[in-house]
Amino acid sequence: MSERMSAHTRTVLNVLSERRCHLTAEEILARADGIGTATVYRALDHLTESGRIRRLSLGKKSAVYEYIRDAHMHFVCSRCGAVYDIQADLSGMIREAAKCSGHQVDWSEITAHGLCGACMLSMETEGTLCGNPAGHGDA
Amino acid sequence: MSERMSAHTRTVLNVLSERRCHLTAEEILARADGIGTATVYRALDHLTESGRIRRLSLGKKSAVYEYIRDAHMHFVCSRCGAVYDIQADLSGMIREAAKCSGHQVDWSEITAHGLCGACMLSMETEGTLCGNPAGHGDA
DNA sequence: TGACAAATGAGAATGAATATCATATAATAA
DNA sequence: TTATTATATGATATTCATTCTCATTTGTCA
Secondary structure, eight states: OOOOOOHHHHHHHHHHHTSSSOEEHHHHHHHSTTOOHHHHHHHHHHHHHTTSEEEEOOSSSSOEEEEOOSOOEEEEETTTOOEEEEOOOOHHHHHHHHHHTTOEEEEEEEEEEEEOHHHHHHHHHTTTOOOOSSOSSOO | OOOOOOHHHHHHHHHHHTSSSOEEHHHHHHHSTTOOHHHHHHHHHHHHHTTSEEEEOOSSSSOEEEEOOSOEEEEEETTTOOEEEEEOOOHHHHHHHHHHTTOEEEEEEEEEEEEOHHHHHHHHHTTTSOOOSSOSSOO
């Protein structure tokens, strides 16, 4: 639990812990100035394995990483692609359900898909027509 | 909602609907004999868009697809990689939580990670030592 | 039967993630 | 300090799932 951490790994961790959002490896790479690609991926692996960050597949092509804070679920807008955090903790119920099947839950993730508030609004306003298909929420 | 479907798309749908499990595009490709790669991927896209099947990212490198039946969550064993279906429907609660944030949920997915029953057993038996690191559950 | 749209497949292209490997850096021993 | 060893790093090559291209085929309907 208290392994030592290289400076670069710490930098990567800081990039994530300093902001409350989900970043792709590429985005992290850009923000962790001067650190090579392989090193960033390795750091992300170490941090994921040591339980400090979490790797999520939100349906996008590339995985995103987030610093582990409070329990929350993710909402991905099918129209604009924005990702929102939704405060809700159903982990207890998930743990129970899995326990009934004989499995021990370490952690769980919930991803909801649908139309985000911003898109609903712009669809009303603009009459379902176009409008910029991306840009709300996320970070 | 009632678009027509090409023979190949129907074949892909059948491959999925005939078995109660999650298959990668590659596995589907192997079972949909004689259909080309691009066609299988296109069929999977169509079926996903029309809501007949679902594309899931269970943390593996490649996505898996499943025919939509009853609501259930997924349990992925961190040790052996097996995927189990867990009967539990928390979609109502998820929908409510998202609604509070102003979003409209279309569908949601839950993935729990941890140690599966089979692995717990073999770890006890074999004293936490090796043992075949894969092979339980899934399909 | 003609004409246009959609589907198909072989293969090229893309791109995220991983592997390789020689070098650099840190940790420990003597 | 100096030797010894393990680990970290980064440039680059590689892998591999997925998507794209485009010429050809098939389906649909007037």
